[in-house]
Amino acid sequence: MKKNVTMRDIAEKMNVSSVTVSKALNDKDGVSDDLREKIKTVAETMGYRINAAAKSMRDGYSYNIGVIIPERFAGANQSFYLQMYQHISKVLEGYNYSGIMHLLTDEDERNKRLPHLYYEKKVDGFIVLGQMDKEYLKEIKGMDIPIVLLDFYDEYDDVDSVITDNFFGAYELTNYLIRKGHQEIGFVGNLYSTSSIQDRFLGYYKSLLEHHLVMNPEYILNDRDEKGTYIDIEVPKKLPTAFVCNCDQVAFNFISTLKKAGYKIPEDCSIVSFDNDIYATITEPGLTTVEVNVEEMAKTAVRFIIEKIKGNDENNGRVSVKGNIIYRDSVMEQKAR
């Protein structure tokens, strides 16, 4: 098998020019159909494969997109961003692009060191996956290639971002509880920890307001410290009839705490949450939860970045992708009392 078959090799073999070969293989005008077919056949036989580097150099695109993920979001039990990357990678293939993952270390983030992918012009744009230091983000925004933020947004609206509709998801989830007859509903999550939790809390709150239900501060439970480390959740003396938890893992922890305190789920207290990750299925009972539409988010982010690369510099702003409620057995109909 010959190692490096080039267009010129094919051209020589067929006594045509390499220009004609290029046109034939790329389905461009300027070759007769007959010759085109012949060239394609010979190319196939000779095992011709295009040289991406040469093409890249010629037209100035690398056909690669960098996906920046802060390393702290890619730990052993956090597969969410890895799943997201997987979808991105898959969607990019459909555009003839490749996705290159870049794990951002805490150190590089602190020292504002941009990915080597940037310094080598190895990518045409970046999808930035996961909230990061503001100063670092500013640095990222200073690059002269397009970026799209994924699963978080910047305070300034000058850059596109694709996020889950946390607000609306929690709102729908709470509406569902209310339809099931619940009037006293708590929330579990540290409101000062992440933007997602805040939005979920506010969606929950809006639902309460809309139904003229009271938000009882004693039913707003903290689940983690400022650094994000989970803490023991303090169970109030008297329980509401339901809780909205900010994520499945916290729901899992909380249910185990409630069980130890002698409560039965969902008989004594209904629980709903967010993510539909593994914790939603291993909890007894299974959790009614909002599934994030990872695929749709990936598709949207990729579409935006490709558009920008193609030169369409329209600002898409902040786009929310709606999740779906997955119904399981953690909610019980509440009789009026």
Place this chain on the structure above:
Amino acid sequence: MKKNVTMRDIAEKMNVSSVTVSKALNDKDGVSDDLREKIKTVAETMGYRINAAAKSMRDGYSYNIGVIIPERFAGANQSFYLQMYQHISKVLEGYNYSGIMHLLTDEDERNKRLPHLYYEKKVDGFIVLGQMDKEYLKEIKGMDIPIVLLDFYDEYDDVDSVITDNFFGAYELTNYLIRKGHQEIGFVGNLYSTSSIQDRFLGYYKSLLEHHLVMNPEYILNDRDEKGTYIDIEVPKKLPTAFVCNCDQVAFNFISTLKKAGYKIPEDCSIVSFDNDIYATITEPGLTTVEVNVEEMAKTAVRFIIEKIKGNDENNGRVSVKGNIIYRDSVMEQKAR
């Protein structure tokens, strides 16, 4: 900010040739230290970034490695290969390489369609992550670039592979049970399903043989059908005092089955398993299990592929990476009876 600063731009600005700029920036001989420093400074100021495509074309390397993962191994609850990819990607960066994930669809696998990364010469080699169809593998092996198999091996020894030491891990795990006084030890896993399970079974068996303990066929329990779908595990009338499960998830399922049958773990039956994934910690009690050394496996696979690309065509054969036993609370000392 100027868009595309090239070496020539720097050269013109400084009244030297682009050859000199190239030498200076690449720390090659042939430039005075003084000039070198000046060039570097100017390059920095002008925001020069090397063009990977041009470099690639020149020296024939893409500085990319493809990582092929069969799509069925990258489902929502299977983050193992994604973790592995993440480590590969990280290790590659240290070699100035990038890892590009390619998800192999069942369809492409059936039709023996090679990754587009290959047809575009976009990668210098492939790490093949996860067992796949033999016919497809043959196709892969027919490519004219280096490959390394990761987490599985081929029946022929002509290609390098890096695997977990399943055999030795299960052997050590069983030895541990025996040291704890267990004499009747079962195994959970379909022996005809995957090579990993087989090897784990054989390691378990060797430990029994070495200690002159009987392998009771009634204590070898099936956990899945031929397609890999988990089935209800049939609990034997009389239990041995311990079981080696082929993975944490199965241990999780099995323990839940045993509990429902009224057994207490580890009092009535000790359990050990493999993987140290999320199931090892959510099981009550936590599982004593073998942790796969993902990082070391990634390092080894990357080292092999880079060596091969650099032209060292020494055959490394099949290399096993040892795991570590993580001790938790699923094993109880067994008093002699």
Place this chain on the structure above:
DNA sequence: CTGAAAGCGCTTACAG
């Protein structure tokens, strides 16, 4: 120590 020339493999703009 410095630089002119050549070439990596492709594609576009232009001439015939």
Place this chain on the structure above:
DNA sequence: CTGAAAGCGCTTACAG
């Protein structure tokens, strides 16, 4: 419909 020329940005081998 076909092809000669030029150029993308770099680096190596060679000449001075």
